[in-house]
Amino acid sequence: MQRITIDPITRLEGHGKIEIFLNEDGEVANTYFQIPELRGFERFCLGRPVEEMPLLTNRICGVCPEAHHMAAAKAADAVYKVDPPSAAKKLRELLYMGFYFTDHTTHFYALGGPDFVMGPNAPVAERNILGIIHKVGLEIGGKVIQARKYGHHIVEIIGGRKVHPCTSIPGGLTKGITEEQRQEIEQIGRWAVDFAQFSLQLFADIVLGNKEYVDLILGDIYTHKTYSMGLVDENNHVNFYDGKVSVVAPDGERIGKYAPHEYTDWVAERVEPWTYLKFPYLKKVGWKGFVDGKDSGVYFATPLSRLNAADGMATPKAQEHYERFYATLGGKPVHQRLAIHWARLIELLYAAEHIVELATDPEITSPHVHNVPKEKPSEGVSIVEAPRGTLTHHYKTDERGLLTEVNLIVGTTNNYAPISMSIKKAAQSLIKKGTVVNEGLLNMVEMAFRAYDPCFGCATHSLPGQMPLEVTIRDAQGNPVEVLRQFC
Amino acid sequence: MTTNGKPKFAMYWAASCGGCEIAVLNIGEKILDVDANFEVAFWPVAMDAKYKDVEAMEDGAILLTLFNGGIRNEENAEIARLLRRKSQILVAFGSCACEGCIPGLANLSKPQDVLDTVYSTVSTDNPNAVRPQYHYQMPEGVIHIPTFYPVLKTLDQVVDVDYYMPGCPPESHQIAAVIDLVIKVLHGEAQLPAKGATIGAGNSTVCDDCPRARNVKLIKKFVRIQDVPELDPHLCLLEQGVPCNGPATRNGCGALCPQAGAQCIGCYGPAEGVIDYGARLITAFASVIDSNDPAEIERILDGIPDPAGQFYRFNLAGSLLRAAKPAWQGKL
Ligand code: SF4
Ligand code: SF4
Numbered sequence: 001m002q003r004i005t006i007d008p009i010t011r012l013e014g015h016g017k018i019e020i021f022l023n024e025d026g027e028v029a030n031t032y033f034q035i036p037e038l039r040g041f042e043r044f045c046l047g048r049p050v051e052e053m054p055l056l057t058n059r060i061c062g063v064c065p066e067a068h069h070m071a072a073a074k075a076a077d078a079v080y081k082v083d084p085p086s087a088a089k090k091l092r093e094l095l096y097m098g099f100y101f102t103d104h105t106t107h108f109y110a111l112g113g114p115d116f117v118m119g120p121n122a123p124v125a126e127r128n129i130l131g132i133i134h135k136v137g138l139e140i141g142g143k144v145i146q147a148r149k150y151g152h153h154i155v156e157i158i159g160g161r162k163v164h165p166c167t168s169i170p171g172g173l174t175k176g177i178t179e180e181q182r183q184e185i186e187q188i189g190r191w192a193v194d195f196a197q198f199s200l201q202l203f204a205d206i207v208l209g210n211k212e213y214v215d216l217i218l219g220d221i222y223t224h225k226t227y228s229m230g231l232v233d234e235n236n237h238v239n240f241y242d243g244k245v246s247v248v249a250p251d252g253e254r255i256g257k258y259a260p261h262e263y264t265d266w267v268a269e270r271v272e273p274w275t276y277l278k279f280p281y282l283k284k285v286g287w288k289g290f291v292d293g294k295d296s297g298v299y300f301a302t303p304l305s306r307l308n309a310a311d312g313m314a315t316p317k318a319q320e321h322y323e324r325f326y327a328t329l330g331g332k333p334v335h336q337r338l339a340i341h342w343a344r345l346i347e348l349l350y351a352a353e354h355i356v357e358l359a360t361d362p363e364i365t366s367p368h369v370h371n372v373p374k375e376k377p378s379e380g381v382s383i384v385e386a387p388r389g390t391l392t393h394h395y396k397t398d399e400r401g402l403l404t405e406v407n408l409i410v411g412t413t414n415n416y417a418p419i420s421m422s423i424k425k426a427a428q429s430l431i432k433k434g435t436v437v438n439e440g441l442l443n444m445v446e447m448a449f450r451a452y453d454p455c456f457g458c459a460t461h462s463l464p465g466q467m468p469l470e471v472t473i474r475d476a477q478g479n480p481v482e483v484l485r486q487f488c
Numbered sequence: 489m490t491t492n493g494k495p496k497f498a499m500y501w502a503a504s505c506g507g508c509e510i511a512v513l514n515i516g517e518k519i520l521d522v523d524a525n526f527e528v529a530f531w532p533v534a535m536d537a538k539y540k541d542v543e544a545m546e547d548g549a550i551l552l553t554l555f556n557g558g559i560r561n562e563e564n565a566e567i568a569r570l571l572r573r574k575s576q577i578l579v580a581f582g583s584c585a586c587e588g589c590i591p592g593l594a595n596l597s598k599p600q601d602v603l604d605t606v607y608s609t610v611s612t613d614n615p616n617a618v619r620p621q622y623h624y625q626m627p628e629g630v631i632h633i634p635t636f637y638p639v640l641k642t643l644d645q646v647v648d649v650d651y652y653m654p655g656c657p658p659e660s661h662q663i664a665a666v667i668d669l670v671i672k673v674l675h676g677e678a679q680l681p682a683k684g685a686t687i688g689a690g691n692s693t694v695c696d697d698c699p700r701a702r703n704v705k706l707i708k709k710f711v712r713i714q715d716v717p718e719l720d721p722h723l724c725l726l727e728q729g730v731p732c733n734g735p736a737t738r739n740g741c742g743a744l745c746p747q748a749g750a751q752c753i754g755c756y757g758p759a760e761g762v763i764d765y766g767a768r769l770i771t772a773f774a775s776v777i778d779s780n781d782p783a784e785i786e787r788i789l790d791g792i793p794d795p796a797g798q799f800y801r802f803n804l805a806g807s808l809l810r811a812a813k814p815a816w817q818g819k820l
Contacts, residue, residue, distance in 0.1 A: 021628035040602035044593040059590040062507020160748025174749030
């Protein structure tokens with residue numbers, strides 16, 4: 001049996017490692033996507049005071065600390081059964097929209113976008129942000145840097161720090177914002193709406209205008225018919241900060257919505273002995289292995305699944321694009337994973353529009369941003385949408401509010417099974433007997449998981465989608481016969 | 489590997505959260521100065537990462553390596569040793585590499601308990617108590633994952649370190665200042681600090697940078713931040729009873745958290761000259777307590793709900809303790 005190892009050589013297996021086994025005929029027999037790192041937050045948070053969780057769990061991931069900060073703050077609210085003042089909730093959400101704006105921008109322009117803008121077969125050295133700048137102009141590079149700065153600035157104004165914010169506590173926030181800060185955020189928001197629309201236009205021109213790319217998006221290689229998951233508000237519109245989790249079957253039927261505290265009825269996690277990361281699946285459907293379809297509990301949680309799981313967007317411009325998205329791709333739900341990139345840009349526009357909405361909310365500068373908890377602390381669950389999937393924090397405490405049990409299902413983890421399946425399918429479709437495994441082909445395998453924007457950052461801390469790869473092809477005795485390398 | 493005559497720069501992440509990398513990316517245009525003055529030889533986040541090329545380099549071929557993340561498994565340690573050999577200047581960059589950071593709190597537990605907890609949580613369906621295996625026989629062949637170390641180690645517990653750059657993550661303006669300094673050194677306009685020095689930070693405490701007024705008012709009990717109806721925005725948090733780590737923590741961030749109404753949790757590590765962070769903080773806390781009676785001081789200190797976390801939150805792995813007894817019972 002031949003073996004191909006795709007290894008992120010920079011940290012050896014630090015980010016994740018793909019083993020592709022070939023059978024006697026030189027075709028793909030099986031693939032394994034391994035996550036080789038563990039830190040154990042569920043253990044060492046025990047004994048800590050629950051108000052520190054927004055600070056401790058930040059350190060799970062420096063790419064999306066805001067998501068953990070928010071999830072932890074909401075779970076701590078729930079532990080104390082305290083409802084923060086509405087201004088505090090709006091400020092937290094505003095911080096979160098600033099973060100989404102930065103994060104989605106980064107992914108599209110620096111990580112996922114280059115595959116499309118430059119093309120999957122472009123030389124490695126061009127498949128990056130600099131390549132994009134060369135192709136579409138220097139001005140856009142400046143805009144991307146500006147977009148990142150602006151989003152982080154909103155985080156810093158409300159959260160106190162750019163990375164690892166510190167202001168959310170049980171019952172609200174440690175501080176509000178001033179009128180000057182509000183004005184600044186509003187201006188950023190208006191700029192952000194323009195930027196998001198510009199990005200959608202760019203996508204339309206470069207990707208949708210190119211038949212080859214559209215065929216690639218719509219083709220079978222990158223298609224999986226699994227359940228879709230996403231947080232929705234009371235109108236079933238996409239929401240990142242609060243609401244219920246909607247679950248939609250591969251045929252589009254909504255099988256239900258669950259509140260955070262009901263999550264254990266809906267989601268379970270499977271342990272495999274060959275990797276450190278667990279595989280979540282829909283408990284009501286059951287684990288049937290790494291397979292598609294209505295009988296398999298595999299689901300995905302990404303911008304695309306959020307659009308599938310909702311009935312629309314809560315802001316007008318994003319809603320227009322939502323409608324266009326489904327009209328172009330043939331109705332709901334969309335299963336072609338590469339459409340995640342487009343869905344991400346629609347979310348980018350929603351985040352930007354929502355920044356303006358929140359920043360112009362008359363209540364947003366209220367100094368009343370904290371309610372002192374009155375109840376005895378006990379147990380709480382919260383859910384937010386991290387950019388890379390539904391994020392669940394579940395805490396139990398003693399009566400002093402010291403943690404006795406912690407359970408975390410982090411964004412990307414939700415997608416571990418579907419990513420594994422996407423890799424296998426792409427490998428099977430692209431590696432055939434006699435095929436030379438060249439760089440472009442490997443990149444197309446890698447595109448299968450880059451679409452999910454996998455931040456094994458939460459598990460292994462690579463920047464989303466950054467996976468330098470090494471491929472070793474071994475003969476039946478396990479001797480390497482060829483080594484290929486690439487960086488993406 | 490092509491050389492262009494410029495000195496080589498490297499940056500690497502071990503068991504980190506990625507926040508250090510984000511902090512470096514956040515220096516914005518300054519990154520162009522790095523590009524102008526260095527050949528970026530190895531930096532997974534930013535460029536084609538040629539691990540094998542690093543192996544092939546002569547020892548000492550890299551001038552400057554910023555190493556972030558703690559040493560959680562054998563692979564982290566292996567790369568630390570490689571980069572030490574290849575680098576003239578190795579900087580422990582960020583709290584994880586310097587002192588272990590939050591993941592170092594795992595050193596309070598037995599490694600087996602860490603694994604048992606993670607693979608038996610309430611949502612985990614694991615009736616056969618499956619645990620990850622370092623070598624596992626699949627039908628198609630054996631596959632591997634790296635060995636989990638009994639405790640998390642700091643970089644200098646594995647290799648010799650030249651400089652320490654604290655912070656979780658280091659603030660971008662400090663990173664920019666360090667880059668400026670190194671460039672000046674390259675041009676012969678400045679000297680490197682003595683080996684073992686802390687760079688990119690101040691020489692006193694967060695309190696020194698904190699604009700909150702300290703009146704040395706004395707407190708009767710510690711309070712938890714969520715229990716205070718309204719904190720005085722201008723008065724020292726510690727004097728309002730909130731256990732702020734400012735007095736033991738090195739300055740460098742500009743006292744960001746207290747200015748945002750939150751207590752310092754100590755991410756810049758021990759202040760200059762502090763050998764035991766926890767001991768220093770206890771002394772500082774004791775000094776604001778309104779009592780001379782040791783028993784009463786003790787009782788008031790008991791109001792701190794989680795002493796291990798409070799006093800060793802970021803620096804347990806790098807402290808004199810390094811780990812609690814259960815973890816030590818594993819092999820170090
Ligand atoms: S103890 Fe905290 S709030 Fe008080 S002066 Fe020091 S840093 Fe500022
Ligand atoms: S105030 Fe303390 S915890 Fe906050 S950034 Fe500064 S050193 Fe870190």
